[in-house]
Amino acid sequence: MKILCILYDDPKDGMPSSYPLKELPKLEKYPDGMTLPSPKGRDFTPGELLGCVSGELGLRKFLEERGHTLVVTSDKDAEGCAADKELVDADIVISQPFWPYYLTRERIESAPNLKMAITAGIGSDHVDLQAAMDHKIDVVEVTYCNSRSVAEHIVMMILSLVRDYHNQHRIVNEGGWHIADAVKRSYDVEGMHVGTIAAGRIGYDMLRKMHPFDVHLHYFDKHRLTPDQEQALNLSYHDSVESLVAACDVINISCPLHPETEHLFNDELISKCKPGAYIINTARGKICDKDAIVRALESGQLSGYAGDVWFPQPAPNDHVWRTMPHHGMTPHTSGTSLSAQARYADGVREILECLFDGEEIRNQYLIVQDGDLAGMGAHSYTKGTATGGSEEAAKFKK
Secondary structure, three states: EEEEEEOOOOOOOOOOOOOOOOOOOOOOOOOOOOOOEEEEEEEOOOOOOOOOOOOHHOOOOHHHHOOEEEEEEOOOOOOOOOHHHOOOOOOEEEEEEOOOOOHHHHHHOOOOOOOOEEEOOOOOEEEEHHHHOOOOOOOEEEEOHHHHHHHHHHHHHHHHHHHHHHHHHHHHOOOOHHHHHHHHOOOOOOOEEEEEEEEHHHHHHHHHHHHHHHOOEEEOOOOOOOOOHHHHHHHEEEHHHHHHHHHOOOOEOOOOOOOOOOEEEOOHHOOOOOEEEEEEEEOOOOHHHHHHHHHHHHHOOEEEEEOOOOOOOOOOOOHHHHHHOEEEOOOOOOOOOOOHHHHHHHHHHHHHHHHHOOOEEEEEEEEEOOEEOOHHHHHHHHOOOOOOOOOHHHOHHH
16 A cells, blocks of 8 residues: 655754653553553654654554555645545555545545544544545544643643743843733633533543643633543533633633534624633644734733644644734744643554454544544534645745
């Protein structure tokens, strides 16, 4: 088989010759008891940079020994890009949410051999799921592999926004000591109302991590948690997004992107937020209307917006979120820490081993199978596509 793998570029100064930590903590299970990815083999050292072109997710030796062809590129967006040319006769395509190859209907229909799209991470909205269903292309991802990494990132962003850390750090870097300027937008998070839209693996872990900060915790989810889960964190349940945003000082977005959540945070919903609220979005950029977010920050309806997800990705150089006031944006890094990379690289290999050996892929990894939503896909997504507009990613200049 031919496997096309689209990964982000290597570091500007080349691959690291050493890393800050000599080894990673050893984990065996996720909090719900699900075991970490368990491939039969591994051709990398955990903690290495695997998500870039030279890292190759540690797959080359394994695939070539099995007689398969691996093509790895970061050139994925502009017309005539390497990924489009290689896709035409590919059997499997692997992409990451952090540097997504938008597998649109047009691209899917250009690839008659395509059997499977694998997400090295979680979140497969960069694939036109409806087109995948129509053409019987399976879509799988490494569920849970970087959920806890993202939850940590959310906590970091909440504290950074509320305490106005970015501004204070800038003052130091500029040689200043302007304490009044440094604290005029800085608050304690203690006592605030913090809520999440979706309380799945990421959302619930964020709530669990914020609980010791003595905040009031809220959530909305189409699938209500158990009474024990609610009581453990003293959670307030809301039966609508509108109810939650009206009550919370900090609003976290952790729901998947699909047609029902696209541009959920528009002018109308933001107007219903508690004045001066903060929004954290590590789910998908397109859940928010980018211009509505800017208007709300400029008017003061929102006090801050932070996240690591944009639409499209990479964001064009003139994307308004790069220059809007009171933001704490990062590139899409929350789920691709070196710790998470080891897990999603292992997960991709586990999926490929199952495929090649005729074994069942974990149900939790399934998004689309046999022409329909399946596994986690049936739980989290709706039919349709949210890839429209992805061609704007070609405007990014490295």
